[in-house]
Amino acid sequence: MGRIFKERTSVDKALRLFLESISPLRHTEEVPLEACAGRVLAEAVVSGRDVPHYRRAAMDGYAVRASDTPGASPANPVLLQLSDSIEEGTSMWVHTGAALPEGADAVVMVEDTVTAGDLVEIRAQVYPGRNVGQIGEDIKREDLVFEEGHLLRPCDAAVLASLGLNKVKVFRKPVVAIIPTGDELVSRETAREVPPPGMVLETNGLMTALYVDRWGGIPRFTGIVPDRPESIKEAVEANLDADMILLSGGTSVGKRDHSPEVVASLGKLLVHGVGLSPGKPAALGAIGKTPVVCLPGYPVAGLVALYFFVHPGIRKLGSIPEVPEIVLRKRLVAKISSKIGYVNFIRVVFEGDRVRPLMGAGAGVLSSVAKADGYVLVPENVEGYEEGQEVDVFLIE
Incomplete structure (x- = not known):
């Protein structure tokens, strides 16, 4: 890759290319009902009894x-x-x-x-x-109770228990390897004091692992890898048994940004540079059957790439049905400015029944996400929104 972004792929096209490279996992396992919430059924459940079985x-x-x-x-x-x-x-x-x-x-x-x-x-x-x-008023013998692919909830576990089941067959969770890269990173486990100037605590991996777990994957966190192509390559090759690999940092076009070229050397680089702000340096690829996402090192840019690419990727790998997001319609207290040609991720806070954009919150200011109640997505062909305009607000997970 050259040291400039030769092209910028639209978010929709980038996601399509990425998802086309992913095949759903079909491995299954049995889990007790006590642990089935949030899992996806790998087979249909047909009732073997009437519920209730007496008047x-x-x-x-x-x-x-x-x-x-x-x-x-x-x-x-x-x-x-x-x-x-x-x-x-x-x-x-x-x-x-x-x-x-x-x-x-x-x-x-x-x-x-x-x-x-x-x-x-x-x-x-x-x-x-x-x-x-009456007998069978709730469920009749041989009724189809749940179809394959159903996302189980706690109330569903109670229904399964009423059928006399103790376990249920579900799809295996995707294992997601998380590889933080960067000479400037300091492990939280070994840090004894405030790092010296130019060094920072590694926190993107923590955030990424928690989101992977929340979205139905199993995070596998590796140690910090230095900004050397051979070191990144070794770390990737050691984790090719994972179902997805996430490289955090080293995705831009600087002298120490090697992650995309390592992916290209081992497999296929599908996209490098996305019409997303923040999140432009994100890269997507595949090594064999293993999808790879190169997350920008700036925390908010990395978070946005997680939302747009990692979440849908885990969902497809795990055959997890899409759950509609909660979207609120709110009026803006102040104007939103945005870049034409990019999908803009704008953090907002609630003020009564309105929302105010958080100003001066760059891609490196992670606390701006913690302070935000939600975010507004400004399409790539729209140059911001005016004060008083109604917008869709998505809640920060």
């Missing part, structure tokens, strides 16, 4: 034969005998969820009754099935 009371009250209650009302109650069995003229107390006694076909809510010794005044007429949960 049950849906209310606290008295089990009765509906035919014993015609015309019952507060002004004209029907008297039934309390009993341990149900037959003509008798009733039996039942709790919510209890099995309905043999012979009963309805439940009268306790609110519609008055007890007097061993008699019960029934003050409401009921019909067969009233306040009764």
Whole structure:
């Protein structure tokens, strides 16, 4: 690669090229229901039983034969005998969820009754099935409960448990190797004091690993690699067993930026230079079947590249269905300026029912993301937004 960006690829095209290079993983594993939330089903779940498997009371009250209650009302109650069995003229107390006694076909809510010794005044007429949960009312035997590819939630785990399952087959999580590069980086584990001028604590790897975990991958964090092509190459080759490789830093066109050319030497460099601000130096490639993302070293630029490329990449690798983002419509307190030809990632803070752009927050100022409530994306063909204009606001994850 030369020392200038020879071309700048649009975000949409860059993402398309990158995703086309990724094949979903099809390896599966069984996990206990206690650990299934956030995992993706690798096979359809068909019920092997009825839920519930018995007729049950849906209310606290008295089990009765509906035919014993015609015309019952507060002004004209029907008297039934309390009993341990149900037959003509008798009733039996039942709790919510209890099995309905043999012979009963309805439940009268306790609110519609008055007890007097061993008699019960029934003050409401009921019909067969009233306040009764029928067999299979929730799920019937051989019902398709969940399809393959379903993203499991805690409530889904409860449904699976009600079917008598203890484990479920899911797709394996993608392993994502995270390789921080840079002679200026100092490990947080070994740092004993404030680094000297020109040296910085390595924090991009921490942020990247946490996002990988949040998005459904397994982060594998390596040690810091110096700005030498041979060292970066060795680190990449040592991690080609991972499902995705992320190189952090060394993506621009300076004398110490070697990551894209290393990827090109080992595989195919799909994109170097994206119409994204911040995030222009991002590079995308593939080494064999392993997708590679070169993340800019500036923290916010690296974060934006994570959002735009790593997240969709993990989603495709893990067959993770896309969950619609929460998007808020808000009016701007102040004008947003942007670069034509780039998708601009503008951090904003809430002010009541409006939003204000964070000004003076460059790609190296990571705290600007922590201070932001959300972000606005200005399309590449739009030159900013005016004060008072309504915009879509995406929440910072």
